Amino acid sequence: MVLPTSLRDARNLLESLDLRQIESAVAQEARAQLVIVGPVNSGKSTLFNQLKGQKLSPVSAVPGTTTDLVEERFGPFWLVDTPGLDEAYGSERARKALAALDHADVIVLVLDAAAGVRQSDVKLYQDVRTLGIPVIVALNKIDLIGRDLKAVQRHAEEQLGTPVVPISAKKGTNIAVQLIPAIIDAHPRMAVTIGRALPRFRAVAVRRIIRESALLAALVGAEPIPVLGIPLLIGVQVRLLLRLAVIYGQDMSAARARELLSAIAGGVAIRYGAQELAKVIPGPGWLIAGLAAASGTTALGYAAAAFFDRKLSPQQLRQYYRRIRWRRRRGDMALTEEHDPA
Numbered sequence: 001m002v003l004p005t006s007l008r009d010a011r012n013l014l015e016s017l018d019l020r021q022i023e024s025a026v027a028q029e030a031r032a033q034l035v036i037v038g039p040v041n042s043g044k045s046t047l048f049n050q051l052k053g054q055k056l057s058p059v060s061a062v063p064g065t066t067t068d069l070v071e072e073r074f075g076p077f078w079l080v081d082t083p084g085l086d087e088a089y090g091s092e093r094a095r096k097a098l099a100a101l102d103h104a105d106v107i108v109l110v111l112d113a114a115a116g117v118r119q120s121d122v123k124l125y126q127d128v129r130t131l132g133i134p135v136i137v138a139l140n141k142i143d144l145i146g147r148d149l150k151a152v153q154r155h156a157e158e159q160l161g162t163p164v165v166p167i168s169a170k171k172g173t174n175i176a177v178q179l180i181p182a183i184i185d186a187h188p189r190m191a192v193t194i195g196r197a198l199p200r201f202r203a204v205a206v207r208r209i210i211r212e213s214a215l216l217a218a219l220v221g222a223e224p225i226p227v228l229g230i231p232l233l234i235g236v237q238v239r240l241l242l243r244l245a246v247i248y249g250q251d252m253s254a255a256r257a258r259e260l261l262s263a264i265a266g267g268v269a270i271r272y273g274a275q276e277l278a279k280v281i282p283g284p285g286w287l288i289a290g291l292a293a294a295s296g297t298t299a300l301g302y303a304a305a306a307f308f309d310r311k312l313s314p315q316q317l318r319q320y321y322r323r324i325r326w327r328r329r330r331g332d333m334a335l336t337e338e339h340d341p342a
């Protein structure tokens with residue numbers, strides 16, 4: 001599912017989806033696939049192991065250690081570590097690596113920062129780009145660069161013509177704070193896949209999903225015609241609950257998500273009605289309604305994450321939601337440890 005970028009897109013998307021279609025769309029998100037590719041000895045296997053948190057792919061200082069595809073089931077999708085690509089594009093190793101890209105939703109191209117970007121790296125990036133699949137370039141081994149990192153990164157970006165994400169797969173540097181967010185930005189539905197399959201990065205994925213839903217809720221909430229946005233906002237929030245349920249491995253139907261929505265917030269008609277009432281004041285009222293929708297959706301997301309993660313009772317869930325709403329009304333917009341889903 002492509003993230004809507006305007007209120008019209010949101011309306012068209014959500015009005016065209018019944019509950020079963022929402023369920024189907026979220027289930028499809030959970031099957032997204034990430035493929036790692038790169039030159040020989042660039043650190044692909046080390047990154048693969050760092051993401052999973054286990055040593056699954058052979059790692060060695062000898063170039064070309066990985067001679068075949070290494071696939072590991074991460075819940076609903078496969079993370080694939082490919083054999084290194086070199087200048088011999090007609091080789092059997094190269095064919096295996098390129099074939100692994102056929103079903104990718106996102107590609108992570110790993111390059112060696114210590115070796116510098118070579119012409120063959122540029123050629124590989126250009127070839128991968130022609131597939132029409134989002135590509136994230138990870139500039140690995142920055143732990144070997146030291147003070148020259150900015151210059152090396154700038155040179156790599158000039159050579160490739162695209163931003164790169166500097167990482168150290170060996171030390172885990174920038175994996176959670178830069179690489180994972182870049183993957184989700186490139187393909188938003190990867191958030192569900194990453195959150196479910198890689199528990200170490202679940203908090204990052206959950207925050208991204210909640211933020212995305214809150215932004216969409218703000219667009220819907222700012223709909224100038226009173227009442228018209230209510231079913232759309234409910235659709236946004238039902239989809240949010242379903243995505244979080246998938247991340248935490250919970251079975252939930254869209255109908256059950258709608259019931260949970262009522263259980264969390266209570267008094268749905270009153271809650272949405274008060275929000276819509278603000279729209280009688282053109283301009284400022286629309287803004288207030290949009291902010292209220294975003295704030296409520298954010299609180300809903302964190303309460304639901306706690307519900308799935310900590311197995312709260314319905315009563316605890318309502319109390320949790322109200323506590324978050326109260327803190328946000330006081331201006332405490334930061335994500336605190338108390339309601340961090342990590």
